[in-house]
Amino acid sequence: MKSFNYHAPKDVKDASKLASSSSAFLAGGMTTIPSMKLGLANYKDIIDIKKIKKLSGIKVSGKSVTIGATTKHVEVATSKDVKKAIPALAKLAGNIGDAQVRNRGTIGGSISNNDPSACYPSACMALNAVIHTNKRKIDAEKFFTGMFETALKSGELVEAVEFQIPEKADYQKHPNPASRYAIIGVFVAKHKKDVNVAVTGAKSCVYIDKDLSKKLSSSFSASALEGMDVKSSGMNSDMHASAEYRANLVSLYAKKAVEAC
Amino acid sequence: MASLVGSRVERKEDTRFLQGKGRYTADINIANQTYAVFVRSPHARAKIKSVDTSKALKSSGVVGVLTGKEIAEDKIGGLIAGWAIRSEDGSEMKVPANPPLAKDIANFVGEPIAVVFAETLDEAKEGAEKVKVDYKVLKAVVDPAEAMKSDAIHDGVEKNLCYDWLLGDRKAVDEAFAKADKIIKVDLINNRLVPNAMEPRACVVDYNIASEEITLYTTSQNPHLSRLVMSAFGGVAPENKLRVVAPDVGGGFGSKINVYNEEIVCSWASKKIERPIKWVAERTESFLTDTHGRDHVTHAELAVTNDGKFLGFKNETIANLGAYARVFGTVTPTYLFGPCATGVYVIPAAYSNVKAVYTNTAPVDAYRGAGRPEATYTIERLVEKAAMELGMDKTEIRMKNFPTQFPFKQTLVHTVDSGDYVAGLEKAKQMADYAGFESRRKQSEANGKLRGIGVSSYFEACGIAPSAAVMSLGCGVGLWESAEVRFNPTGQISVFTGAHSHGQSHDTTFAQIAADELGVPMENIDVVHGDTDKGTFGMGTYGSRSLTVGGIAIVNACKKIVAKGKRVAAKMLEVNEDEIEFKDGEFVALKSNKKKTIGEVAFACYLPGQRDEMKSPIPEGDEPGLIESSFFDPANFSFPAGSHICEVEIDPDTGNVKVEKYTAVDDFGRIVNPMIVEGQVHGGIAQGIGQALHENTQYDETGQLMTASYMDYTMPRADNFPEFNLGFTCTHATSNPLGVKGCGEAGAIASPPTVMNAVIDALGGQEISMPATAEKVWKACKSMKKSNAKAA
Numbered sequence A: 001m002k003s004f005n006y007h008a009p010k011d012v013k014d015a016s017k018l019a020s021s022s023s024a025f026l027a028g029g030m031t032t033i034p035s036m037k038l039g040l041a042n043y044k045d046i047i048d049i050k051k052i053k054k055l056s057g058i059k060v061s062g063k064s065v066t067i068g069a070t071t072k073h074v075e076v077a078t079s080k081d082v083k084k085a086i087p088a089l090a091k092l093a094g095n096i097g098d099a100q101v102r103n104r105g106t107i108g109g110s111i112s113n114n115d116p117s118a119c120y121p122s123a124c125m126a127l128n129a130v131i132h133t134n135k136r137k138i139d140a141e142k143f144f145t146g147m148f149e150t151a152l153k154s155g156e157l158v159e160a161v162e163f164q165i166p167e168k169a170d171y172q173k174h175p176n177p178a179s180r181y182a183i184i185g186v187f188v189a190k191h192k193k194d195v196n197v198a199v200t201g202a203k204s205c206v207y208i209d210k211d212l213s214k215k216l217s218s219s220f221s222a223s224a225l226e227g228m229d230v231k232s233s234g235m236n237s238d239m240h241a242s243a244e245y246r247a248n249l250v251s252l253y254a255k256k257a258v259e260a261c
Numbered sequence B: 001m002a003s004l005v006g007s008r009v010e011r012k013e014d015t016r017f018l019q020g021k022g023r024y025t026a027d028i029n030i031a032n033q034t035y036a037v038f039v040r041s042p043h044a045r046a047k048i049k050s051v052d053t054s055k056a057l058k059s060s061g062v063v064g065v066l067t068g069k070e071i072a073e074d075k076i077g078g079l080i081a082g083w084a085i086r087s088e089d090g091s092e093m094k095v096p097a098n099p100p101l102a103k104d105i106a107n108f109v110g111e112p113i114a115v116v117f118a119e120t121l122d123e124a125k126e127g128a129e130k131v132k133v134d135y136k137v138l139k140a141v142v143d144p145a146e147a148m149k150s151d152a153i154h155d156g157v158e159k160n161l162c163y164d165w166l167l168g169d170r171k172a173v174d175e176a177f178a179k180a181d182k183i184i185k186v187d188l189i190n191n192r193l194v195p196n197a198m199e200p201r202a203c204v205v206d207y208n209i210a211s212e213e214i215t216l217y218t219t220s221q222n223p224h225l226s227r228l229v230m231s232a233f234g235g236v237a238p239e240n241k242l243r244v245v246a247p248d249v250g251g252g253f254g255s256k257i258n259v260y261n262e263e264i265v266c267s268w269a270s271k272k273i274e275r276p277i278k279w280v281a282e283r284t285e286s287f288l289t290d291t292h293g294r295d296h297v298t299h300a301e302l303a304v305t306n307d308g309k310f311l312g313f314k315n316e317t318i319a320n321l322g323a324y325a326r327v328f329g330t331v332t333p334t335y336l337f338g339p340c341a342t343g344v345y346v347i348p349a350a351y352s353n354v355k356a357v358y359t360n361t362a363p364v365d366a367y368r369g370a371g372r373p374e375a376t377y378t379i380e381r382l383v384e385k386a387a388m389e390l391g392m393d394k395t396e397i398r399m400k401n402f403p404t405q406f407p408f409k410q411t412l413v414h415t416v417d418s419g420d421y422v423a424g425l426e427k428a429k430q431m432a433d434y435a436g437f438e439s440r441r442k443q444s445e446a447n448g449k450l451r452g453i454g455v456s457s458y459f460e461a462c463g464i465a466p467s468a469a470v471m472s473l474g475c476g477v478g479l480w481e482s483a484e485v486r487f488n489p490t491g492q493i494s495v496f497t498g499a500h501s502h503g504q505s506h507d508t509t510f511a512q513i514a515a516d517e518l519g520v521p522m523e524n525i526d527v528v529h530g531d532t533d534k535g536t537f538g539m540g541t542y543g544s545r546s547l548t549v550g551g552i553a554i555v556n557a558c559k560k561i562v563a564k565g566k567r568v569a570a571k572m573l574e575v576n577e578d579e580i581e582f583k584d585g586e587f588v589a590l591k592s593n594k595k596k597t598i599g600e601v602a603f604a605c606y607l608p609g610q611r612d613e614m615k616s617p618i619p620e621g622d623e624p625g626l627i628e629s630s631f632f633d634p635a636n637f638s639f640p641a642g643s644h645i646c647e648v649e650i651d652p653d654t655g656n657v658k659v660e661k662y663t664a665v666d667d668f669g670r671i672v673n674p675m676i677v678e679g680q681v682h683g684g685i686a687q688g689i690g691q692a693l694h695e696n697t698q699y700d701e702t703g704q705l706m707t708a709s710y711m712d713y714t715m716p717r718a719d720n721f722p723e724f725n726l727g728f729t730c731t732h733a734t735s736n737p738l739g740v741k742g743c744g745e746a747g748a749i750a751s752p753p754t755v756m757n758a759v760i761d762a763l764g765g766q767e768i769s770m771p772a773t774a775e776k777v778w779k780a781c782k783s784m785k786k787s788n789a790k791a792a
């Protein structure tokens, strides 16, 4: 690993000030550190945001669950409040990677990195999440812009993610047997007015499957999805899964998620 | 005194391992050491036009940079193939030079080209980035069948063929096949595996300017052999000036048999730069450059009668050697494979034909089981398919062809001394509730799942090996083992062994057998291994040989200790030697019942001075001291055998395969420590299930390893396994005084076909290749649905 300057600011303002085109925020480090070790990324400044107290923690209100950016997956997975308000979110966090990853990885790191096979982005999309940054509030839909791309601007820091509490929700995942990232992850959330089916792992970026969402909005049952063909065009094809297999899993896991709701 | 052999003694080594006190190569640091980083080829095949080290030499902290040019100038030899295999036409195998640093051409991704030494690891990495290699990239060949039609990778190796080997009688096989009612055929791929020892390879070298001695700490399964190879073939230093220490080693599975480029280069360089050197592989370097395992493409046929008798067997196999032939690289697909390809069966005629081919991939060598898993997979897929095609029960067809007389002269090479294959399969059936399978299958079906059961019966030839036999087959050295038992004056005992433990629990097992022989508590015994300066010599550990060869050398050395002890005790007790009996650690004069403990006798052997006591306890003709050594050369291989049964359940919607039940019944002869043996079987089965369902080494067509990290290479994990159901039968080996057989590899040998037979059974006989990943199985389920729909 190349040498770098390490900073551990106490508040968001300082963190933001330190940011430049050759810096990175450090949250759980589960992505940043391996990519630095492998020489895939080099930074002059590493800005550790874990010392900023206000970035961590879980708040539940009547309508939403707000999770601070540096809250670890294990904290979400085991939070009584999350389990009560949105059990699917706790389940999602509890199935991320392995114990080591869950004990370090954070929600802010996960969504800022926007790995095409990460789990949280699908929850953000399905639960109409609002991403709070130090500059503005961004709807999930506008936040995830492409493969490893987000709407975040240089120096912009995710502070928290606010999830809308649905009536029902479930997350189903077909893990990559090696890394245990999602080959396919389907987050189904039934809100008062409509249903969102968010899919991760299938394409270069998380998305809402409009057809499945529409169908379930009119009839929320697994049988409603029977015979609905998910198209494989545009889906990822790699050594772990072909596009055809992924398409099969999307419709299968959408059904499973509805059944589990 | 109760016998320790046979009891579940807790592992002595666990105290240090479980408390993080193990001392591995990477834990060793030497004052003033430099750090080595290797510059490796990013291409699978490329001419090296030039190597420019000038910028690297100027880089901060860099102490030296060496390339293939310097190592060639110093006439340091390269890596070797340990076995000379001859082709069917009588010609000798073709083995290219394998220099420690490639000078003119690189032949696989990761092959080392240059090395940078620096004050810190970061500086060495920085320096390595500044070495400029000018490559001319050539077209690589990855697929072995393709390689036989491609340009030669190595000069003079036409069709990239190392050898085209035959064992057996083609004519007899043709005749047998002509008489058959049915010919069963399979086309199989034995998937390439990356060994993935928990501890990556590493070495630390310390050159002593005064004594001119090189000390090499390294991750080796066989330090003496490493020294021999580095000295005799590498010319790194004479053997007496080269000390090789393999301290705690975190797993090898065959991948740490070879002397590797890095060890040769660092040993040579330490003398050159007059500084100690430390090198530790990163995980990706392990993936790229540790020798890989398996990688066979096989067509095999079994000639059968309608009532299920086997008449003949043949296989045509292409074995991928990778870019170079290494120590066991050429024998693994031949003499470790062919003889076992007829399995546990009486098959009157057989041949095994293997073409070993070079490709631009990492070298392939022995990996847990080495050849026998490939053999067992071949025959056990055939047998299972035969049962299916003949409409016979899978166990019945096996029983029908088992030998029942021992010694059993197996078709191709071996004379199996002992065994009871019927008893093993009967016991496995009972433990697995084989009879109850159909109702479990129906239950799964009711839940929308497919359930399958698979059986495999195996034998294997291990405990390598009788020197005369292996030397006649082309091995460059006899495969005996040595031991020295050193009774210290104050009663503790050091047992030196040439075997090496990297997970096999020698500290415990060897102490158990020595304690029984000498009648002393196990706590008094220390097993010492892994250092060429300690102990006599040794061939190391692989091929399930530690106990059956190395352990017997210990027994024999202990017997010499007791024999001498008897003579000394007789003199001390003033009786004739034949009036002394040795029992439970005491020499007893039968008539008088006077005794001397073995500790007292040992003490006396060192002539403790006693004022006015002039009489020596050492009989005439004997010398003082109580140290004995033994070299044991076994009379035969050891032939463990057994039957495994596996049940899987498949979710046809996802293709996920769940191993529901796994039963293994093995015959390892006398078992010294059942707990340790069970651990060996567990590990072997886990690796075999990994091969069958998960591990999927993939190169792209340019020779880049796509699965070079754990993000992409699936190692099996605890949640992939059911509780293993283990049982044992016992027929004693007749080739050694303990009656023991090797147990280290059996699990990995028997389990891949067992699991695959179960998967294929669940899929209604549809062939599917390893690893049976979810997507492959899903596709098979889909085509099964289609053909079922058609039939209905």
Ligand SMILES: Cc1cc2nc3c(=O)[nH]c(=O)nc-3n(C[C@H](O)[C@H](O)[C@H](O)COP(=O)(O)OP(=O)(O)OC[C@H]3O[C@@H](n4cnc5c(N)ncnc54)[C@H](O)[C@@H]3O)c2cc1C
Residues within 6 Å of the ligand: A024, A025, A026, A027, A028, A029, A030, A031, A032, A033, A049, A069, A070, A073, A095, A096, A097, A098, A101, A104, A105, A106, A107, A108, A109, A110, A111, A112, A113, A117, A118, A119, A120, A152, A156, A157, A158, A159, A179, A180, A181, A182
């Ligand atoms: C073996 C393994 C398995 C995994 N499996 C899964 C899985 O199954 N599902 C899944 O969803 N994920 C998985 N992950 C990803 C993991 O859960 C982490 O979420 C992810 O690695 C990044 O989170 P982190 O907190 O470690 O971020 P870091 O690595 O610290 O940062 C990642 C990136 O985000 C930026 N960043 C971090 N925090 C902020 C912030 N608050 N504001 C702006 N930018 C920020 C950093 O600068 C960096 O660019 C896995 C990771 C590994 C290593």
